[in-house]
Amino acid sequence: MRRNRGTTPRTTRILGSLLLLAAVGVFTSGAAPAARAAAPIPPDRVVPAPASVKPGGTPYRITRATSVRVDGSAAVRRIGAYLAGILRPSTGYPLPLTDHGTGGIRLHLEQGDFGAEGYRLHSSAGGVTLTAATPAGLFHGVQTLRQLLPAAVENKTVQPGPWQIAGGTVEDRPRYAYRGAMLDVSRHFFTVAEVKRYIDQLALYKINELHLHLSDDQGWRIAIDSWPRLAAYGGSTQVGGGAGGSYSKADYREIVRYAASRYLEVVPEIDMPGHTNAALASYAELNCDGVAPPLYTGTKVGFSSLCVPKQVTYDFVDDVIRELAALTPGRYLHIGGDEAHSTSHADYVAFMDRVQPVVARYGKTVIGWHQLTGAHPVEGALAQYWGLDDTSAAEKAKVAEAARHGTGLILSPADRIYLDMKYTEDTELGLDWAGVVEVKRAYDWDPGAYLAGVPASAIRGVEAPMWSETLKTPADIEYMAFPRLAGAAELGWSPAAAHDWNTYKVRLAAQGPRWDALGIRYYRSPQVSWPKS
Structure with a gap:
């Protein structure tokens, strides 16, 4: 991702x-x-x-x-x-x-x-x-x-x-049925009230999917009754070593209820088989050597993996998906699947082949990051593409082949609409591994023509992810989301013929006073002629 x-x-x-x-x-x-x-x-x-x-x-x-x-x-x-x-x-x-x-x-x-x-x-x-x-x-x-x-x-x-x-x-009426935004509550934890504030901001721009990244190496954020240490211990910290936190089932239901009142569907994500150190630290038996690693508060990726050969791994997965599906009235459950660098390809394929049917068993549709297309996506699965403009032709071709065979795609190209990417090299918040992403770059692309060889019918929509390694407060989220979130929303909603940077930036500038009135902290990009305060 x-x-x-x-x-x-x-x-x-x-x-x-x-x-x-x-x-x-x-x-x-x-x-x-x-x-x-x-x-x-x-x-x-x-x-x-x-x-x-x-x-x-x-x-x-x-x-x-x-x-x-x-x-x-x-x-x-x-x-x-x-x-x-x-x-x-x-x-x-x-x-x-x-x-x-x-x-x-x-x-x-x-x-x-x-x-x-x-x-x-x-x-x-x-x-x-x-x-x-x-x-x-x-x-x-x-x-x-x-x-x-x-x-x-x-x-x-x-x-x-x-x-x-x-x-x-x-x-x-919208161009695409899926118009999403993702919030990473694992790297840094955000309270129910803080998530609600973001939901209200998403609703203003007709976003209809809230993807919550609920687990990662740095924190497990949802209570699972059958594995209570996941939240109690695995959720006890965050990037930099802060106190962390987790949602009770009542908390999560309240987020779901509030999102529904704004006509957003919650898409919960449990990332696996990688990005799992918080779970591995909570239960030693999930590790192949039976030894629990320490909690992790850094930002490196790709070092953790569930133990694919062990039966207890699938008992764990079944319990987590069963409990989370029961809490989630929406259609989707996201199983992650990216950056599993510590899992062999054979183990990765075996794991995904075994886990995807579990999601269906509990009445949900699988979403996975686009590495899922390197395994065997089940019928109806959606793959979320997070590659770059210059991602290898071979990787893009694999995604395109899956799309031609029926796998739907959600587009989240990291060097376009990853909202945690820096605007410029001088932006204090955010990361830059995918490059710097100014407002025009975030807007000026067409989801329907972005990936060569992908039929237009395979594109289900777009999603703007917000990873939180460097984000600690709602003001941090807002600064990185606005104004780019509005552009992502337009890419998902408006007809392709309406997409034009020169006219869009005029409409975008008119949003500035509204954000001021709403108390939203935003980046005043020099690419936009904002009204004077």
């Missing part, structure tokens, strides 16, 4: 022209022009770029009389309450939820050509209507609605407004 190396044409024309207007600060609403500071935000400023934007008509203005109109379902009512909870502190308006009346902001479910996560947002002087076929689609539409309001709407104290939403229609 990572270490020391180691629209249509018409829609495109519309987006292009709107973005050009946005770049020079011009937008026509169809009404008499308002003062420049109070002009509504053009719908082309949204990140990720919507599939279709049709501007026009008079803006809608949120006032003290505005209500949030919801359908009768509990899910729609929860989304309405979420929206009102964002808007009330900054506007100072009551914004009651109601299931009757006219005008206001309406959230509405109906069957239509929206797909599983698409939506339509229509705004006019009479109100705003968000329509989708699923609650997930409505929730994503709410994120677009947030971005059509001034950044001050994110504040927790009353702001002056006005609160206008530009007239027009946005019709939107």
Whole structure:
């Protein structure tokens, strides 16, 4: 995975022209022009770029009389309450939820050509209507609605407004079904509250998969009842020798619940057969020589391995996967599989052949790092590609061959969207084994054409991993994630025709004040013309 190396044409024309207007600060609403500071935000400023934007008509203005109109379902009512909870502190308006009346902001479910996560947002002087076929689609539409309001709407104290939403229609749906972000809680531990904060940030950009890296050499972070020393001892430290930590099952369920409330699915990862020193230190019998190594607080990789020939290894794997699958309502369980340098190739293949069916036995779909393609990926398995632009042709060919035979791919090229890579050589946080990754480099590539010989149908989506060797606080996470996370989200959501650095950097710059209002620490890349504070 990572270490020391180691629209249509018409829609495109519309987006292009709107973005050009946005770049020079011009937008026509169809009404008499308002003062420049109070002009509504053009719908082309949204990140990720919507599939279709049709501007026009008079803006809608949120006032003290505005209500949030919801359908009768509990899910729609929860989304309405979420929206009102964002808007009330900054506007100072009551914004009651109601299931009757006219005008206001309406959230509405109906069957239509929206797909599983698409939506339509229509705004006019009479109100705003968000329509989708699923609650997930409505929730994503709410994120677009947030971005059509001034950044001050994110504040927790009353702001002056006005609160206008530009007239027009946005019709939107994602390019890829899998749009992920990974958080490494093993190298440094992050609390439930800290993970929730990151979930909220991911949701703003329509990320729908949270991959939690729960085990590694430096720490085991999830309670397993049948092997209690994994968390109690294996989770007791972290990189640099700090106190570490682990999640109880109740903690993990709360993360899963909270993620689901933001329409993210949790993908838990137990990395194996390598990256396992925390487990090996906790239980001597998992080692081939029966001797437990000491806990590890460094950052080297590739030195640990479960004992592939021992039956106890598979008893351990079965117990861990069984308990973790029971806690996880989502579809996937990630079994790692990278950098198993201390495992022979024959043992690696034997291990993966034996472990993958265990995942299926407990009702989950296997995800593994792309080294899984060097074994025998089971039917339906997904491989997560973390190689570089200059990864060897032979390794890429192996991945492409697996993709042609039915293995789906999640793209996480390390020198593109590994969020822990330094922006420049002078960046204080992060690593640089994959190179330095400025904002343009992170954005300026096409997942559909990245790997030669891979059919487009094999690409399931993209994921932006965040490894935590150098990251200790939520502020550290935010600084490395923003602004690159927004670009990764756009690569996963927006149509390929909308991907253009010159127009994207204008939309990205408009996100800066929103991050300021949200208290997000971010890197002010010189490649982007950020508004002056």
